Amino acid sequence: MSINLKNLISVLDAKWTGPDTDIFIDHISIDSRSLQNGSKTLFFALSGANNDAHLYIPELIEKGVQNFVVHHIPKNSEGKANFLVVKNTLTALQQFAGYYRDLFDFPVLGLTGSNGKTIVKEWLNFLLSPDYNIIRSPKSYNSQVGVPLSVIAINEKHNLGIFEAGISTVNEMSKLENIIKPTIGVLTNIGSAHDEGFENLEQKIKEKLLLFKKSKVIIYQKNELVDQCLRTFCEEYPIKDRVLFSWSFGDSSADVFILEKEIKNEKTIVQYQYQSDFFDLEIPFSDSASVENTISCLLVLLYFNYDFETIQNRMQMLYPVEMRLEVKNGINNCSIIDDSYSSDFQSLKIALDFLESQQKRNATKTVILSDIFQSGFSNEELYSKVAQLIADNKVNRVIGIGKTIASFAAKFPNIITFENTAEFISKFESLNFNNETILIKGARSFQFEEIVSLLEEKTHETVLEINLNSISHNLNFFKAKLNPAVKIMVMVKAFGYGNGGLEIAKLLEHHKVDYLGVAFADEGISLKNGGIKLPIMVLNPESTSFPSIIQYQLEPEIYSIKGLKAFLKIAREKNLKDFPIHIKLDTGMHRLGFEENTIDELIETLKGNTTVQVKSVLSHLATSDEMKHYDFVISQINLFEKLSSKLIAELNINPIRHILNTSGISNFPAAQYNMVRLGIGLYGVSNDPSEQKYLENVSTLKSIISQVRKIPTGDSVGYGRRFMAEKETKIATIPIGYADGIARLWGNQVGYVMIRNQKAFIVGSICMDMLMVDVSEIDCKEGDSVIIFGESPTVIEMAEALKTIPYEILTSISQRVKRVFFR
Numbered sequence: 001m002s003i004n005l006k007n008l009i010s011v012l013d014a015k016w017t018g019p020d021t022d023i024f025i026d027h028i029s030i031d032s033r034s035l036q037n038g039s040k041t042l043f044f045a046l047s048g049a050n051n052d053a054h055l056y057i058p059e060l061i062e063k064g065v066q067n068f069v070v071h072h073i074p075k076n077s078e079g080k081a082n083f084l085v086v087k088n089t090l091t092a093l094q095q096f097a098g099y100y101r102d103l104f105d106f107p108v109l110g111l112t113g114s115n116g117k118t119i120v121k122e123w124l125n126f127l128l129s130p131d132y133n134i135i136r137s138p139k140s141y142n143s144q145v146g147v148p149l150s151v152i153a154i155n156e157k158h159n160l161g162i163f164e165a166g167i168s169t170v171n172e173m174s175k176l177e178n179i180i181k182p183t184i185g186v187l188t189n190i191g192s193a194h195d196e197g198f199e200n201l202e203q204k205i206k207e208k209l210l211l212f213k214k215s216k217v218i219i220y221q222k223n224e225l226v227d228q229c230l231r232t233f234c235e236e237y238p239i240k241d242r243v244l245f246s247w248s249f250g251d252s253s254a255d256v257f258i259l260e261k262e263i264k265n266e267k268t269i270v271q272y273q274y275q276s277d278f279f280d281l282e283i284p285f286s287d288s289a290s291v292e293n294t295i296s297c298l299l300v301l302l303y304f305n306y307d308f309e310t311i312q313n314r315m316q317m318l319y320p321v322e323m324r325l326e327v328k329n330g331i332n333n334c335s336i337i338d339d340s341y342s343s344d345f346q347s348l349k350i351a352l353d354f355l356e357s358q359q360k361r362n363a364t365k366t367v368i369l370s371d372i373f374q375s376g377f378s379n380e381e382l383y384s385k386v387a388q389l390i391a392d393n394k395v396n397r398v399i400g401i402g403k404t405i406a407s408f409a410a411k412f413p414n415i416i417t418f419e420n421t422a423e424f425i426s427k428f429e430s431l432n433f434n435n436e437t438i439l440i441k442g443a444r445s446f447q448f449e450e451i452v453s454l455l456e457e458k459t460h461e462t463v464l465e466i467n468l469n470s471i472s473h474n475l476n477f478f479k480a481k482l483n484p485a486v487k488i489m490v491m492v493k494a495f496g497y498g499n500g501g502l503e504i505a506k507l508l509e510h511h512k513v514d515y516l517g518v519a520f521a522d523e524g525i526s527l528k529n530g531g532i533k534l535p536i537m538v539l540n541p542e543s544t545s546f547p548s549i550i551q552y553q554l555e556p557e558i559y560s561i562k563g564l565k566a567f568l569k570i571a572r573e574k575n576l577k578d579f580p581i582h583i584k585l586d587t588g589m590h591r592l593g594f595e596e597n598t599i600d601e602l603i604e605t606l607k608g609n610t611t612v613q614v615k616s617v618l619s620h621l622a623t624s625d626e627m628k629h630y631d632f633v634i635s636q637i638n639l640f641e642k643l644s645s646k647l648i649a650e651l652n653i654n655p656i657r658h659i660l661n662t663s664g665i666s667n668f669p670a671a672q673y674n675m676v677r678l679g680i681g682l683y684g685v686s687n688d689p690s691e692q693k694y695l696e697n698v699s700t701l702k703s704i705i706s707q708v709r710k711i712p713t714g715d716s717v718g719y720g721r722r723f724m725a726e727k728e729t730k731i732a733t734i735p736i737g738y739a740d741g742i743a744r745l746w747g748n749q750v751g752y753v754m755i756r757n758q759k760a761f762i763v764g765s766i767c768m769d770m771l772m773v774d775v776s777e778i779d780c781k782e783g784d785s786v787i788i789f790g791e792s793p794t795v796i797e798m799a800e801a802l803k804t805i806p807y808e809i810l811t812s813i814s815q816r817v818k819r820v821f822f823r
């Protein structure tokens with residue numbers, strides 16, 4: 001990409017200010033953390049759902065970024081860089097992408113539908129890549145932001161595009177159409193589910209079809225409703241000689257008519273009729289969704305005039321698709337980012353940004369990379385670009401696998417190369433992987449899944465998946481409730497409410513929250529050791545931990561005269577000056593804090609003191625989640641007002657005041673003072689059902705089926721024979737038990753897990769490391785995924801049944817359960 005900034009002023013309908021427009025842009029970014037940002041980057045400062053990127057502009061200018069699209073110029077940045085000021089930066093990004101798309105003229109496939117878009121896209125890429133230089137959306141980049149970013153990655157060597165478009169409500173598709181402008185439309189499974197954003201199925205289909213306004217061919221599964229919508233659509237958006245190319249299981253008037261479907265040994269044979277010939281196609285899957293997705297691909301290949309033999313050969317090699325980038329725990333304190341099924345330049349760029357955002361302090365950044373195929377560039381050009389990208393990203397070690405990358409080793413700093421995966425595996429031990437964040441990227445033929453399995457930490461198959469995007473969403477939901485200038489402290493005590501302290505703290509640091517709160521000093525120390533720079537308040541500092549609190553620059557909450565005196569003594573010995581402390585007042589919770597009758601002594605002790613500085617004064621509400629105790633909350637707030645005002649007046653200080661936790665933020669917005677302390681809400685739980693629906697589920701506890709068996713009538717299951725089969729029953733065993741934090745009370749048909757979207761009740765007593773469920777009605781097998789909690793059952797539902805609160809469910813999940821973070 002090389003675009004003159006001057007041309008963009010009219011494209012984006014922008015006002016320009018700054019030193020220089022005669023600049024050529026070669027990179028677009030919306031990610032302030034990316035190490036790929038540079039002087040030729042055009043940075044779009046998006047603001048909205050997740051973050052306001054305008055906040056990062058001063059930092060970015062310091063790092064050398066010179067060109068920004070903004071909706072306002074941040075204070076003190078005027079004149080220091082080029083600014084294109086627009087009304088809406090997201091719209092500008094989309095306008096830019098549309099403009100950029102018009103610079104290219106090759107066939108572009110546009111995929112939409114309710115299910116299967118990403119899989120069909122990945123498979124089409126695999127099926128067509130021997131013959132084309134394909135640009136495709138990475139992973140599931142199909143949103144209002146993802147689509148423009150995908151399209152911007154087109155370069156002059158590409159000769160086929162495959163992009164997916166996802167929408168959640170009306171009026172969204174036209175914007176995406178304007179960016180992708182597909183010449184070939186593919187409608188994947190449309191689903192019958194009622195989507196919240198649409199009045200009905202017909203409206204949903206009509207909206208999706210808008211992607212195909214300029215498509216010369218539309219590929220779809222025939223059914224009455226779709227046909228009817230297509231008729232109106234084609235009248236409204238006519239295109240000369242447009243082809244409707246359809247398939248169907250039941251309707252012989254479809255262009256491709258599937259006569260028979262037979263499942264054998266996890267494979268499916270479909271017999272289809274096309275242009276009066278019959279074919280038997282073998283598909284390497286047995287589930288119906290995969291079969292439908294394969295047939296969508298089949299139609300594209302037929303439209304491209306591939307012969308049956310080629311189609312069959314390539315289809316046999318189709319594979320399951322990983323939908324997103326994940327971080328997994330690896331051996332020897334390594335973290336692994338598994339992107340083992342793709343190697344192309346664009347997805348490498350994205351994966352490197354992800355690597356940077358997941359980087360652990362002091363860890364080595366390592367990339368394991370195979371040969372890259374079909375880039376369109378000469379190898380010389382390609383590997384120069386890759387080497388440059390790797391160098392820009394400050395990767396410490398590169399492991400190249402494949403003859404081609406090996407022959408360009410000289411271009412890379414710190415590279416070790418191997419001819420093939422087998423050679424790498426034979427030398428694996430000598431490579432000493434240790435305290436590294438490792439990105440694994442390889443073309444499918446290199447079978448890097450074997451490398452992933454060597455590097456992955458071997459634990460049982462139970463994981464707690466944490467969705468970092470949902471955390472951002474929930475944070476912003478609560479932030480939006482705050483008055484301007486009110487600060488936010490986020491509680492990450494108890495290992496981020498069971499979800500993983502460091503990873504969440506890093507995300508919060510990125511979102512520029514003001515404070516973190518932990519319960520004990522060692523929790524704070526491990527965050528500081530992990531590289532967290534935000535100030536951290538320790539709620540419950542023991543006097544024995546004071547020296548390390550000081551050493552690690554943690555900030556103690558002081559709640560008694562005794563504690564204060566002990567801290568002052570150490571502070572004096574160490575000659576501290578203005579060391580930040582937080583004063584906790586007891587206004588009715590009766591847990592920790594200075595009571596009213598100790599305030600005078602507190603004031604006496606602090607007066608004239610210069611070793612410490614009262615950073616904040618706080619108290620904690622006992623019943624902010626229960627409106628029946630409304631009056632009690634108000635009495636707490638009033639007492640807090642009185643006592644804190646007295647402290648402030650008599651000590652002549654100006655501390656941050658804070659009293660609200662999550663439900664306080666929702667129910668007592670008038671008491672925000674200067675800061676609030678967000679806890680459980682961040683993790684997706686509210687005490688109020690009307691608020692709950694705006695929060696996103698953060699944690700999903702998953703396991704697998706270890707074994708399936710049938711037991712006859714009259715047999716029992718588990719310890720104590722507490723389940724007796726009244727009929728022949730199919731039982732699945734799942735390797736998670738009370739030692740992992742699943743309460744025994746959840747057993748014996750009180751609780752259930754989800755398998756293939758169906759409820760499977762727990763039968764018999766939960767064991768230490770296992771539990772058994774009734775799967776008589778569920779078509780499932782060993783190795784299938786099991787959801788213990790998440791979207792369903794929710795932790796709220798579990799807590800109700802177990803007569804506890806979601807906090808306890810979340811924080812009980814034992815540390816032996818692996819945490820996996822994803823976006």
Ligand SMILES: *Cc1c(COP(=O)(O)O)cnc(C)c1O
Nearest residue numbers: 491620661662663677678679680
């Ligand atoms: C845990 C805690 C919070 C957060 O409470 P939530 O109900 O999870 O929002 C706030 N303040 C103090 C002192 C806490 O201990």
